[in-house]
Amino acid sequence: MFTGIVQGIAEVVEVRELEEFRTHVVALPAEMREGLAIGASVAHNGVCLTVTAIDGDNVSFDLMRETLRLTNLGAISPGQCVNIERAARFGDEIGGHSMSGHIICMARVVAIEEAPNNRRLWFSLPEEISRFVFEKGYIGVDGISLTVGDVRPSPDGGGVEFSVNLIPETLLRTMLKERVIGDQVNIEIDPQTQVIVETVERVLAGRR
Missing domain, CATH: 2.40.30.20 (Elongation Factor Tu (Ef-tu); domain 3)
Incomplete structure (x- = not known):
């Protein structure tokens, strides 16, 4: 873990x-x-x-x-x-969120917004993964535990785009400072979110 x-x-x-x-x-x-x-x-x-x-x-x-x-x-x-x-050890402080290291897909950097002491990156996700991404939810980007900022439909109508906001410490310690538009990043969906969404989908499908 x-x-x-x-x-x-x-x-x-x-x-x-x-x-x-x-x-x-x-x-x-x-x-x-x-x-x-x-x-x-x-x-x-x-x-x-x-x-x-x-x-x-x-x-x-x-x-x-x-x-x-x-x-x-x-x-x-x-x-x-x-x-x-x-890997985390028993007794370690969990400062991010539980992650398995199992990547579900890649996402493409589609926009970068710079501001003093801040950086916002936007990523494009495939349609089949978009149902797991919510504002203020957790997501793993290149192994970094991040909070989803905003979510919006992709301009092409397939899938969604989501943003994350990066503080100076994250930029200092990780490779996200090197990312440019067009780069691909690894995505891990929060496993609890994935289980909840898939369970609700099965229950609703069963009722129909």
Whole structure:
């Protein structure tokens, strides 16, 4: 389990490609490696990955076909950075919201609004996911626990656009400061919201 409180960013120093499979080698700072062991879970841009090798500062993670299809990790090149969060431990403070590290889709950055000490990003979501997104609800964006600001229909009529408001601390600690219009981000829907929506839909369908 993760909390969506990103602990920092780390550079991908090597990518090994195989057919529908790749290995990321990430240089993790010492504080992120403390107690880290093979088999541990670490979120990269919100994607739960398993440690497969540790060589000094460099830590390896394997990405399978489904991960490459559903997330933005398949487009990462050496020299680029990812948001990193170690798995939550029993007794840790939950500062964000409960997240599984299972990405449901990607969203595209469609607008950026700058203001002093603030930044608002707008994202476009596919229609099939839009029913899970509500104003003031939780959402995971590249592994960051955020509150949905506004929700509006997409101009093309398919799906919705939603905004998040970023404080300086979030911009300092995460890769969202680097995002530009057209970039793809990983989206994890709040699992409680997803369960409630799907349960209500089943009940209503049963009554009809």
